[in-house]
Amino acid sequence: MRSSGNIADEYGIEVIPLTATYTTNRGRRVMIMDGSEACSVEEYVRRHFNRLGYSATLLENGPIHVLFGTYMWPVLQDGDDRRSRIVGFADRQAYDAGIEGRLIWCRLPADFGQPEYATRRAKHINQHMAVLSSQQQRLPHLFDQWLGPSSDLRNYLWAHRPEHIQVARQLIDVVPPDALMEILRYLIEHYWGRRAGWPDLLIHRRKEFMLLEVKSARDNLGAAQKGWIRDNHERLHLPFRLVKIVPQSAIRSGSAAAT
Numbered sequence: 001m002r003s004s005g006n007i008a009d010e011y012g013i014e015v016i017p018l019t020a021t022y023t024t025n026r027g028r029r030v031m032i033m034d035g036s037e038a039c040s041v042e043e044y045v046r047r048h049f050n051r052l053g054y055s056a057t058l059l060e061n062g063p064i065h066v067l068f069g070t071y072m073w074p075v076l077q078d079g080d081d082r083r084s085r086i087v088g089f090a091d092r093q094a095y096d097a098g099i100e101g102r103l104i105w106c107r108l109p110a111d112f113g114q115p116e117y118a119t120r121r122a123k124h125i126n127q128h129m130a131v132l133s134s135q136q137q138r139l140p141h142l143f144d145q146w147l148g149p150s151s152d153l154r155n156y157l158w159a160h161r162p163e164h165i166q167v168a169r170q171l172i173d174v175v176p177p178d179a180l181m182e183i184l185r186y187l188i189e190h191y192w193g194r195r196a197g198w199p200d201l202l203i204h205r206r207k208e209f210m211l212l213e214v215k216s217a218r219d220n221l222g223a224a225q226k227g228w229i230r231d232n233h234e235r236l237h238l239p240f241r242l243v244k245i246v247p248q249s250a251i252r253s254g255s256a257a258a259t
Helices: 004-011 041-051 062-076 092-097 115-120 122-134 136-146 151-156 162-174 177-189 223-236
Strands: 015-022 031-034 037-040 055-058 084-090 103-109 201-205 208-215 240-250
Touching: 004 223, 015 041, 031 041, 037 041, 041 055, 041 201, 041 208, 041 240, 055 162, 062 122, 062 136, 062 151, 062 162, 062 177, 084 092, 084 151, 092 151, 103 151, 115 122, 115 177, 122 136, 122 177, 136 162, 136 177, 162 201, 177 223
Parallel strands: 015 240, 208 240
Antiparallel strands: 015 031, 031 037, 055 201, 084 103, 201 208
16 A cells, blocks of 8 residues: 555655644544644644635535535436436435434436446536536526525435535635536546545635645545545646644553554
8 A cells, every 4th residue: 555655756746744742542533732722633734724824624525515416416416317216315414413304305317426427418417517617707606596406416415514515615716617617527427436535624815725635643545535636636636735744742641642
């Protein structure tokens, strides 16, 4: 398995080293000190860039799913698709709340999320993308307009949480429209194979933005993250950096310590 450093060398990715004091683990989560307060490595990096004058927001996969479900529902839930059918699934919001929820019925193509779907529906996908591209100035308006109609699809995709919708709105404001269009195309070509591995953080300041993947001293990139890094290098070309948290010192608490 390649290390983060080898991946960075292979694709020419800048690695940003930050020093921090590691403290005890909480379950499987590494915690480090920001002043007198313990926080996650992602939160530590978010605060670091906030102090440098950037807006820094936790990203990961959820907001990307929101963008995909909201902008692509007209083609994905096209009733004229010969392979479209109605499927039922448990309400994700009820699951989040820890209660028994209703069964949601949603229109989906039988080959949803597979490369075969993108090939079979290429004409319709291209027509829809052309409409979106011609209305780039209206993308924020379309997002708000389509949140309601896309709600069942987004629920199916686990793209229903308010905090993820809020970050998706930030992405629309920050990421250039052409890059947003390429993200949507990339996902619809193989959604199940490309839905995971998105970076931890979005940072931006004025017209500048960047995606950051954050790793602690002992943490390695997963398979989905390596796949996204490869695809970003070859296809998406989004500004991206790796951030590695280098241990400055360790605080022992009982038998659990990170070094």
